[in-house]
Every structure is written in structure tokens, then in C-alpha cells.
Amino acid sequence: MATIARENDYYTLINVFTVTPEDQDRIYDAVIEATDIIEKFPGFVSANVHKSYDGTRVINYAQWLSKDEFDAMRAHPSVQDHFKACRAITDDIVPIFCEVVHVHRSPSAGPDHAR
Secondary structure (H helix, E strand, O other), X not given: OOOOOHHHOOEEEEEEEEOOHHHHHHHHHHHHHHHHHHOOOOOEEEEEXXXXXXXXXXXXXXXXXXXXXXXHHHXXXXXXXXXXXXXXXXXXXXXXXXXXXXXXXXXXXXXOOOO
């Protein structure tokens, strides 16, 4: 599970995959398969995958210890086929690299708060 906190200073990637509703499960499966490989690389912290209710997007929120470790994974030959599989489903992939600069939590929510 991701821990979103400024103090962590993680390198964060938010990938937005836009698809037709018929392809949402396909891109979701491809992202999960890629993550099963990627999670073994040094520096990987977490990945959380979201499916939009309208069926047109899959969003991957991934955290890495550093940009260098992310870049090393991204360049590794063992992940290239997984990236190609995602691009075969959609060319509409928007990677957003960012840093956490603010976290606002409910005062009543503890670290394990659930609804």
C-alpha cells in the first residue's frame, strides 16, 4: 500500500492510460503483469492501480526511492515487452512525474482509517 507523505521524498509516477470501455480490463491486466516484473527492481516502493467508473481510464500511481532507480528499471530489457503490450492496447498513455508537496488528512482518520 502506498504511503503518501512529503517526508518520504519518493519519485512518483502517475500513468494515465485512456482506452475504450471494452479495453479497460485488458490494459488493467497488462499493467498488473508489468508491475509483477517491475516490483522486483531495486528502488520500487509501491504501485496502486485504479479503474475509472466510466471504463475509459486506468491510472497507475507508482512510487520509487529515486529517479535513478526508476530510470534503470525503465531501460532494462526485461520490461520492454511489457511496455510494448501496454502500447499495443493504447497509444494514449500520459506519464506524469511528480513529487508530493502537500498531504491533507482528515483529523479523525488514523493511519489505518477505513470506511
